[in-house]
Amino acid sequence: MTEAVSLFQFERSADKGKASLRIDSSVRGADPISPYLFGKFCEHLGHNIYQGMDACVLFNPTFGKWIFGGGTDRANGGMYEGGDPARIAVQVAERCQRFGLPNWRLLLDEYVDGLAFGWFRLGTRETVRVSPDTGAYGDRAQRIEVLSAECGERGVAQWCYLPLHRTRKFVYRLVARAADSVEATLTLASVSANGEDACVVASDTIALGNDWRTVEGTLDISDDAKLDENGLYRIALTVTTPSNLVIDRLLVYPADHINHADPEIIGMLRDARLPLLRWPGGNFVSG
Secondary structure (H helix, E strand, O other): OOOOOOOOOOOOOOOOOOOOOOOOOOOOOOOOOOHHHHHHOOOOOOOOOOHHHEOOOOOOOOOOOOOOEEEHHHHOOOEEEEEEOHHHHHHHHHHHHHOOOOOOOHHHHHHHHOOOOEEEOOOOOOOEEEEEOEEEEEEEEEEEEOOOOOOOEEEEEEOOOOOOOOOOOEEEEEEEEEOOEEEEEEEEOOOOOOOOOEEEEEEEEEEEOOOOEEEEEEOOOOOOOOOOOOOOOOEEEEEEEEEEEEEEEEEEEEEEOOOOOOOOHHHHHOOOOOEEEEOOOOOOOOO
């Protein structure tokens, strides 16, 4: 019969300004510690998933309603939605700085004007009108009305960084519809550090109609294209004629994704030799 052993002993010190900790490795408890205690519960907390475990290269690819933090948490979980314009501006600027994106004021102005946060229009307010709409299953979608397409690209776009050190092929899935049949173009372009001087390196043509359509395809960059692996890129959906589109989502993944997860993150988790990995999952209390 194993004798019960106390693994914790507290001794009061005469020195009130000093504390010490001593570990005796020769004293062991009777019950072994489960290796699962050192497992990882991967909770969906935002940045650990978006541009993290999830391989999608785009931010807010569902054109969803973005909730800016109000600075305090709710008593029953979650956070209050922020509505102070000055506070929202600070959060937009901080995000752009953190992710190396140019022109945070443009993204803020587009958000205020009705475009999903993270996206910007190609064209002026007079030629491209944006507003929230309803998606295929009742979620938020993005309406884009191109009133004139006479001068250059017209549509919506987003800046992003790409894992070009691994692959030059990207796959996409677009869910969208149009008031009238139209041919849209999805482009991948390299841009300067300030987000301008776009040079298209891959493109695909998409036919849209009045019904909701899910279109899948590839953006394949040629092997001889000279690219900056660490440079800024732009993904855009554009039209060349006046059009009225509603986009439910635009997902773009590197072709080497593993069930839409980032292969480098999967490799790191394998190398960590975790006794347990739970996804999705919170902590051991909520799990």
